[in-house]
Each structure stands twice: as structure tokens, then as C-alpha cells.
Amino acid sequence: xxxxxQNPLFLSMQxxxxxxxxxxxxxxxDRLYWYRQDPGKSLESLFVLLSNGAVKxxxxxxxxxxxxxxxxxxxITAAVHDLSATYFCAVASYNNNDMRFGAxxxxxxxx
Amino acid sequence: xAGVSQSPSNKVTEKGKDVELRCDPxxxxTALYWYRQRLGQGLEFLIYFQGNSAPDKSGLPSDRFSAERxxxxxxxxxxxxxxxxxxxxxxxASSLRWGGPGTGELFFGEGSRLTVL
Numbered sequence: 001x002x003x004x005x006q007n008p009l010f011l012s013m014q015x016x017x018x019x020x021x022x023x024x025x026x027x028x029x030d031r032l033y034w035y036r037q038d039p040g041k042s043l044e045s046l047f048v049l050l051s052n053g054a055v056k057x058x059x060x061x062x063x064x065x066x067x068x069x070x071x072x073x074x075x076i077t078a079a080v081h082d083l084s085a086t087y088f089c090a091v092a093s094y095n096n097n098d099m100r101f102g103a104x105x106x107x108x109x110x111x
Numbered sequence: 112x113a114g115v116s117q118s119p120s121n122k123v124t125e126k127g128k129d130v131e132l133r134c135d136p137x138x139x140x141t142a143l144y145w146y147r148q149r150l151g152q153g154l155e156f157l158i159y160f161q162g163n164s165a166p167d168k169s170g171l172p173s174d175r176f177s178a179e180r181x182x183x184x185x186x187x188x189x190x191x192x193x194x195x196x197x198x199x200x201x202x203x204a205s206s207l208r209w210g211g212p213g214t215g216e217l218f219f220g221e222g223s224r225l226t227v228l
Contacts, residue, residue, distance in 0.1 A: 031215055042202060042219040043154075050214060088154065092215055098167055099144060099217060103153035 002027050004091050006102035013079045013109050021074040021105045023089035031092040032065050032072045036085045037104070043088065047074075079109045113137075115220035117203050123226045124193055132188045132223045136205030141183050144217065146202045147172075154202065160186060161208065193227045200224045 003026040013019055023032070031050055035043040047056040049065035049072060056063050060083065062075045072089055086104045093100075116135040124130050136143050145157040156170035160180040171177070175193075180186040190197055204217040 033216060035217075035219075042221045043204075043217075045216050045218070048214045048216050090217070098159055099215070100156055101146070101154040 002029070002091060002093050002098070002100045004089060004100050004102040006089055006105050009103055009105060011105055011107045013076070013107065015080055015109055015111055016078050018078065019076050021076070021087060021089075021107075023072040023074070023091075023102055025070050025091040025100075027070075027093065028067075029070070029091045029093060030067050033090045033092075033099075034063050034072070034074055035088045035090065035101075037088065038085050046087075074105075076107075079107075081109050081111065083107060084109045115203055115205050115218055117201075117220035117223050119223055120221060121224045121226075123228065125228050126195060127192055129189065129191045130193055130225060132190075132201050132203075132225070134186045134188070134203030134205075134220060136184070136186070136203070137218055139183075139207070140205035140218070141208045142206045142215075143180055143186050144204045144206075145178055145186070145188050146204070147199045148202055148222070149199045157188070157201075190225075193225075195227050198225055198227045 005024045007022050034046040036046050037043045047063040052067040054065045060077045065072045086106045088101050088104045090099050090101045118133045141162045143160045146154040158178045159167040175191045178188045200222040202222045204219045206217050
């Protein structure tokens with residue numbers, strides 16, 4: 001069974017600092033997704049990573065995928081308050097659309 | 112419609128009653144997922160439909176839960192004899208089939224918040 005683990009689960013950062021969220025998964029996959037969820041809202045897609053070594057960047061967020069290590073990272077650069085949200089990674093089983101989510105990382109950026 | 116539509120947005124019911132939640136996916140999306148999200152928790156996979164293939168029901172927590180989908184259109188999630196632990200937000204998502212024109216990225220509805228008293 002595909003298992004997805006994120007860490008940390010809770011992250012409190014000062015504005016302007018850098019940090020990385022990690023997403024590990026248990027079985028072969030070449031598709032990994034990052035989503036953002038604001039309080040009381042649904043999930044919105046941030047990044048789609050479809051191959052080993054894929055790197056995507058949007059503003060202060062950068063996501064990467066290492067399929068050999070079964071690891072994705074979401075790096076936050078010079079955090080701002082607007083980035084406060086819960087971030088989920090999701091992994092699709094190889095050759096399947098079956099999608100499993102990590103537990104989420106609740107990020108709080110403080111002034 | 113432009114996005115995934117779910118109804119009702121809020122449902123309050125009494126313990127023991129049956130509830131039905133509806134999801135209308137993005138037109139043309141062959142894959143449809145149901146997830147459960149308890150307060151402050153992550154997403155718990157419930158069921159996955161892909162076109163006319165047999166659904167993956169491996170996440171349904173008990174036989175009180177069932178879901179149907181007609182072709183590639185609307186899906187309903189039914190919870191019979193509701194219990195207080197069923198209280199959660201039920202999220203529906205749809206996507207294009209991986210290997211076709213899409214990336215498998217999920218598009219989520221706003222969710223149906225269920226409260227069982």
C-alpha cells in the first residue's frame with residue numbers, strides 16, 4: 001500500500017527565513033503533486049512533478065522530486081505572511097491514478 | 112461547469128439518519144475521487160472512479176459507506192446510519208486520466224461539511 005509521510009507537521013517561521021518541507025513515499029512513483037489549503041477552504045494545486053529531477057518554482061516556493069530516493073521537497077525562500085497555510089503532498093501509484101496524500105504541514109509565518 | 116461542484120455545502124443530521132452527498136466533476140474528467148477530512152487532519156482516501164472501470168473502494172471505512180458514479184458524470188456518496196465519528200468535510204476531486212491529455216492533477220470541490228449530532 002502506498003504511504004506518504006510529510007515532515008514537519010507543524011512549522012512556525014519568521015518572515016524572511018528559509019525552510020524546507022519533506023515528503024517521503026513508500027512505493028515506486030513518478031508523479032508527485034503539491035497542494036495548498038487555506039483555513040476553511042478547499043485544496044488548490046501548486047506544483048506537478050512528473051519525472052526524476054523535476055524542479056518547479058513559483059514565487060517563493062520551489063518543489064523538487066527525487067524518484068530514486070522517493071523524496072520530494074518544498075523549499076520556502078524568504079517567507080512572507082501570505083504563505084501561511086497547510087501544504088499537502090500527494091503521490092500517485094505507478095501506472096495508476098490512485099492518489100494518496102500526506103498528513104499536511106501547517107505553516108505559520110510570523111512577522 | 113467551470114469547476115467541481117459539491118452539494119450540499121453543509122449538512123447537519125441526527126445520528127442514525129442516512130445522508131447523500133453529491134459531486135459534479137469538471138466536464139471531460141474521467142477520474143473522480145472522494146476524500147474525508149476531519150477537523151485539523153489530513154485527507155483520508157475513500158474511493159476512486161476511473162471511467163467505466165471498477166471503482167477502487169479500498170478506502171471506505173465501513174459498509175455504511177457507499178458511492179456510485181454514472182459513467183463519467185455525477186457521483187453520490189451515501190452514508191447510512193450516520194455516527195458522530197462521520198462528522199467531517201467530504202471532498203470530491205476530479206482529474207483527466209493520466210497518460211492522456213492530462214497530468215493527473217486533481218481539481219477539488221469546496222467540500223460538503225457533515226455534522227452528525
